[in-house]
Amino acid sequence: xxxxxxxxxxxxxxxxxxxxxxxxxxxxxxxxxxxxxxxxxxxxxxxxxxxxxxxxxxxxxxxxxxxxxxxxxxxxxxxxxxxxxxxxxxxxxxxxxxxxxxxxxxxxxxxxxxxxxxxxxxxxxxxxxxxxxxxxxxxxx
Amino acid sequence: xxxxxxxxxxxxxxxxxxxxxxxxxxxxxxxxxxxxxxxxxxxxxxxxxxxxxxxxxxxxxxxxxxxxxxxxxxxxxxxxxxxxxxxxxxxxxxxxxxxxxxxxxxxxxxxxxxxxxxxxxxxxxxxxxxxxxxxxxxxxx
Amino acid sequence: xxxxxxxxxxxxxxxxxxxxxxxxxxxxxxxxxxxxxxxxxxxxxxxxxxxxxxxxxxxxxxxxxxxxxxxxxxxxxxxxxxxxxxxxxxxxxxxxxxxxxxxxxxxxxxxxxxxxxxxxxxxxxxxxxxxxxxxxxxxxx
Numbered sequence: 001x002x003x004x005x006x007x008x009x010x011x012x013x014x015x016x017x018x019x020x021x022x023x024x025x026x027x028x029x030x031x032x033x034x035x036x037x038x039x040x041x042x043x044x045x046x047x048x049x050x051x052x053x054x055x056x057x058x059x060x061x062x063x064x065x066x067x068x069x070x071x072x073x074x075x076x077x078x079x080x081x082x083x084x085x086x087x088x089x090x091x092x093x094x095x096x097x098x099x100x101x102x103x104x105x106x107x108x109x110x111x112x113x114x115x116x117x118x119x120x121x122x123x124x125x126x127x128x129x130x131x132x133x134x135x136x137x138x139x140x141x
Numbered sequence: 142x143x144x145x146x147x148x149x150x151x152x153x154x155x156x157x158x159x160x161x162x163x164x165x166x167x168x169x170x171x172x173x174x175x176x177x178x179x180x181x182x183x184x185x186x187x188x189x190x191x192x193x194x195x196x197x198x199x200x201x202x203x204x205x206x207x208x209x210x211x212x213x214x215x216x217x218x219x220x221x222x223x224x225x226x227x228x229x230x231x232x233x234x235x236x237x238x239x240x241x242x243x244x245x246x247x248x249x250x251x252x253x254x255x256x257x258x259x260x261x262x263x264x265x266x267x268x269x270x271x272x273x274x275x276x277x278x279x280x281x282x
Numbered sequence: 283x284x285x286x287x288x289x290x291x292x293x294x295x296x297x298x299x300x301x302x303x304x305x306x307x308x309x310x311x312x313x314x315x316x317x318x319x320x321x322x323x324x325x326x327x328x329x330x331x332x333x334x335x336x337x338x339x340x341x342x343x344x345x346x347x348x349x350x351x352x353x354x355x356x357x358x359x360x361x362x363x364x365x366x367x368x369x370x371x372x373x374x375x376x377x378x379x380x381x382x383x384x385x386x387x388x389x390x391x392x393x394x395x396x397x398x399x400x401x402x403x404x405x406x407x408x409x410x411x412x413x414x415x416x417x418x419x420x421x422x423x
Contacts, residue, residue: 002317002318002420002421004317004386004388035143035145035276036143036276036278037180037276037278039319039384039386041384041385041386041393042395043393043394043395043396043398044395044397044398045333045334045335045395045397045398050236051186051235051236051240052186052232052235052236053186053232056221058220058221059221059229059232061220061221062218062219062220062221062229062232062233063232063233063236065218065219066212066216066218066233069216069218070211070352071348075348075351077344077347077348077351078344078347079340079343079344080338080340080341080343080344088341088344091334091335091341091344091345092344092345092348094333094334095332095333095334095345095379096237096378096379097236097237098239098380099333099398100383100384101241102180102182102241102243102384103182104145104180104182104274104276106145106274111182111184111274112184113183113184113185113186113272114184115185115186116184116185116186116240131395133386133388133393135317135318135319135386137278137318137319137419138143139143176284176286176417177284177417177419178321178417178419191377192327192376192377192381193327193373193376193377194327194373197362199361199362200362200370200373202361202362203359203360203361203362203370203373203374204373204374204377206359206360207353207357207359207374210357210359211352237378238377238378239380242382243321243323243382243384244323245286245321245323245415245417247286247415252323252325252415253325254324254325254326254327254413255325256326256327257325257326257327257381278419279284280284
């Protein structure tokens with residue numbers, strides 16, 4: 001049983017955003033899968049997907065501040081600078097954080113830990129919407 | 142052919158631990174899969190899974206020291222600090238290293254390189270056990 | 283429908299290399315898959331796979347320079363140093379960047395963003411060839 005769909009995410013501010021509910025709402029067919037995987041894949045090189053704490057928003061703020069510190073703008077060794085100071089750091093953050101998540105499905109739902117949530121990490125200052133490819137595969141209930 | 146199981150890992154000291162054998166021993170059904178994938182997924186936001194060198198233990202020590210240097214405790218920009226100095230660094234390390242591994246299966250075994258092993262990376266000083274979801278999918282032999 | 287093959291990549295210079303076309307050319311059977319996944323897995327602990335910008339080569343140069351800055355050679359805390367100054371940094375970069383990519387397949391092709399390409403990241407100064415395991419799974423057209 002294969003299901004594939006593209007989801008358009010509306011533009012988000014630079015930073016780390018919790019999107020678990022937004023994704024699950026768009027995957028009604030997942031309820032038919034007893035055991036399987038859901039892949040969320042972002043079709044961009046300056047925004048990322050990761051998993052982390054779903055409760056305290058200061059975790060998301062600290063992540064944004066940490067990556068800004070260790071992947072700085074205007075590093076003296078950047079040659080790719082004509083799209084703005086936030087562009088090359090965005091590419092590097094994307095390589096570190098990753099472009100896709102593979103989530104186990106059990107009994108029709110993501111099988112995540114109690115504290116885990118899906119983050120969309122927007123690395124650009126003024127990005128447009130972002131396209132996701134979501135692919136589900138599994139055994140029907 | 143889908144197989145899904147949850148594995149409880151006993152508590153481990155802070156650091157990088159080789160767990161390939163511990164995982165394989167708990168997956169006797171993998172021997173029936175000719176071609177497929179095994180996913181190991183950790184249901185936590187302060188411990189990670191990664192692959193690296195399976196021979197020299199100094200590699201694991203150097204990884205722990207490197208991540209402690211570049212993801213420091215008590216960074217001045219952390220706001221999420223009430224669960225201890227090791228908490229926010231643990232979340233950041235988890236985002237960098239990742240929460241899951243997807244391993245190719247060939248002829249009933251993980252198809253890894255000769256030097257590759259599965260690491261559980263424990264980022265907290267005094268963590269409890271950790272829960273893994275292991276999902277296998279493939280073509281029967 | 284499962285397809286698995288091993289691909290030998292010829293030796294590459296240290297740095298980030300765009301290999302999307304090289305991979306696609308070796309996967310003629312992908313054209314038969316309507317919906318699915320392709321996994322590219324590298325069987326080594328000192329070279330990585332990641333996705334990023336497929337157009338401007340300065341992005342690849344900046345990535346190499348950034349990772350050399352933040353994963354330095356001869357860090358005072360390295361104990362694993364007998365294979366050369368580029369060895370331990372190579373292991374760390376591999377943990378950060380990752381050993382595998384899971385790409386969605388749609389209508390017989392990788393379903394990537396317009397600007398996304400597959401990178402092989404060679405972290406050693408004088409590496410030999412690299413072995414990839416490529417596994418395809420999906421629904422036939």
